[in-house]
Amino acid sequence: MDRKIIFKNGIWILLVAAGLVGGYFMASSYIPGNTAVNEVKSDGAGNPALPENFKYDMAKLKQYDPRQLLYGEETKIKTGLKEPFGLTVNKKDGRVLVVSTEGMLVCDGAIAGKVAALPVRLEGPGSVSFGFAGELLLAGRDRVNIVSGTIIGFGKKGKGVGEFKYITSVKANAKYIFTADAGNRRVCKFDLKGKYLGQIGRKDKAAGKNFVIPSPHMDMDFDSKGNLWVANAGLLQLEKYSPEGVFVSSWGKHGINIDEFIGCCNPVNFVIDGGDNFITAEKGVLRIKKYDKTGKFLGVVAPPGTFNEKNTSIPLAVDSKNRVYALDTIEKTVRVFSEKGY
């Protein structure tokens, strides 16, 4: 065949092919109705206003009396960590530790420090605290590590004996290590070497207690007498257990008032200071408050509006001067509050 004819026909075929490809992409990129959407009009620009009974007023729930504010913010520490989850203070030497899975920030009290490597790899966020003899308890999602001269690790993912689903707090007294596992809704007791000794929680018929934990928030701390306090967040209560782990009493009531715990599950975090007062943090209306050892409301540490609203928990710690340290996991900062006039 003549070269010229082949060439000419080739051009025609190329034109059809170009048309086909062009037409295909034009048609696939066109989504009906997807043009000119998301142009937000104000209600003044013609949108029918929502009737009053259809509105939800958050501002009302955030109100508080400024006279109830007991603390002032002393300083703010930038952690430099991507996803900090744990915060603790070593009351003996004043070291403040902020932990994430990628490292830990070590501060000298409220003075910002440096990020150091973790002594052990953590799978997922968990909790951190210092034990009775100064050992570091470092927990990932389902494993606890006791770090002193050596490192002892125990636990794995599961719901069986000595297993964990979602560790949210780890604390130790002179005899035992306690773990709060929000995933399995129970507190477990171990000896100081990690040997399983028993549990408090839904399957613990002897104690007759149930933990109602609808979200991954379940905090614990010891008072000066060595009693273990656990936040039973779904019941909006703080529960007291003897140093051996036997249920003793509880306090806390639900409601929107400043002296009550708001929402479905609060307090999400708490800590007990040197005077056996409770410092509590709530989600929903993010606020930190102070109660005495009987559960009587004393005042506000950080009012609503202090923290980034996206926080769903505010891990807390106190130092020997009763300064309150609060971890803003969204802004990745530690906010330090001290009592006014001190």
Add this chain to the structure above:
Amino acid sequence: MEENKTKKVSRMEFLKNLGRGALLLFLGITGGAALARVKKKPAVWQIDPAKCIQCGRCATECVLRVSAVKCVHNFSLCGYCNLCFGFFQAGQRELTSGGENQLCPTGAIKRKFVEYPYYEYTIIEKLCVGCGKCVKGCTAFGNGSLQLQVMHDRCKNCNECLIAKACAGKAFVRIPAEKAYITKEGRES
């Protein structure tokens, strides 16, 4: 004799070729577009619950008299709290189903006792107007298990969804019709 390699194309022939070319290109475009239409999966409007800020416009902007948007309960996240902020007015002391205690302006949420301290909350779809008030309460104070969704047995799949146009959270998206709903965990289902 030597062949004339630089033979001129007549004007007529040039116009003919141009016309032929344009016709073939047009045919190609039409064919390509048709092919794309055949291959393209039908799409529907849906709300991305992660973006919804419960502005209330779902209840007022839909072309239907009662909105095609309804509240749905994602029980894999929660839905069993005694003190449910999607069900109760904030500040309620009496945790009972009395109308004065309820948050929903149309009484579209049913509360059923399961075992202490758990209750189950279900949406009576025909009463729900999609105002999102319960979703706001649940998102702020609970675990975010209540969410708004366009219900496809009601939605007209308008070419230009009026709620999408007014949506303050830019939460309206087009998704394949075979996966017509989006759960809070971010999965289409």
